[in-house]
């Protein structure tokens with residue numbers, strides 16, 4: 001197959017974090033054992049430039065814990081390669097916001113999952129809501145584009161509207177909604193949504209007025225093929241149509257110790273190679289890697305028979321792997337749930353009951 005350059009790279013800049021969220025998919029806290037040093041980070045930036053990655057998302061852990069993020073911004077400043085941050089907001093003060101403005105970053109997103117009570121509980125940190133509020137204001141004062149990323153789970157599924165109202169009041173630019181996956185700290189938790197919750201989530205989003213004042217978009221683990229999805233699907237897919245997992249195709253992920261994955265959300269079993277052994281360019285262009293998507297993977301269960309299977313290929317690989325233990329099948333698919341329910345209805349109420 002023709003290997004294209006990655007459009008979007010998510011870079012775990014460090015696994016160190018100053019919070020210990022109950023739903024952290026990477027169990028962040030301590031840094032990985034042997035994280036890249038500044039010199040290695042800068043070498044990697046050159047390789048990212050060579051690969052012409054459109055957008056680089058620096059996250060953690062908490063990316064601002066490292067003190068060399070500014071060098072990365074300086075490296076990409078004035079190029080067409082955009083840099084954005086995903087942060088928990090605790091360290092973001094006026095000084096940092098001014099620097100981000102100076103380097104004209106694409107934007108910064110903070111994690112917020114609900115009202116003050118809900119967020120502080122899920123984030124396992126009293127005061128996290130207020131800290132995010134402050135960070136949002138500080139960044140907005142500097143004219144930065146500010147987004148919020150929310151994980152939907154059993155604890156906040158019934159308060160989506162309240163969260164929406166908060167974000168409108170805060171004048172947030174974009175809201176990314178994703179599911180809490182059973183990964184990392186959330187692996188054994190009871191937070192993971194079920195089929196009824198998926199329908200509730202879709203209905204809650206539908207209730208939001210069409211003239212909404214906030215750009216809302218679904219992350220890759222929510223879907224698929226509902227009528228209004230084209231308006232909620234992220235922009236790297238054609239016309240908002242879900243075209244299956246792009247890990248190793250248009251998306252890539254880097255771990256803080258130099259591991260290369262098709263997508264950072266995938267667990268570390270999916271690390272293909274390490275930039276300490278050979279360059280990111282060489283790894284990305286290796287035809288033998290990322291085979292689960294470049295060659296393809298088997299579909300299972302309902303997904304195998306699904307009308308959309310060719311396009312969808314069984315949904316988000318990370319969600320599939322974390323919930324089913326393999327790729328090519330997920331339970332949390334809107335299309336699957338609706339189809340099963342209409343099948344059940346017609347089984348219970350057959351149009352031509354036998355006499």
Ligand code: SF4
Nearest residue numbers: 303306312314315333
């Ligand atoms: S049932 Fe499976 S293949 Fe079909 S749309 Fe849903 S996730 Fe995709």
Ligand code: SF4
Nearest residue numbers: 220245247263316318
């Ligand atoms: S694993 Fe999921 S989040 Fe990652 S690229 Fe694939 S669909 Fe997107």
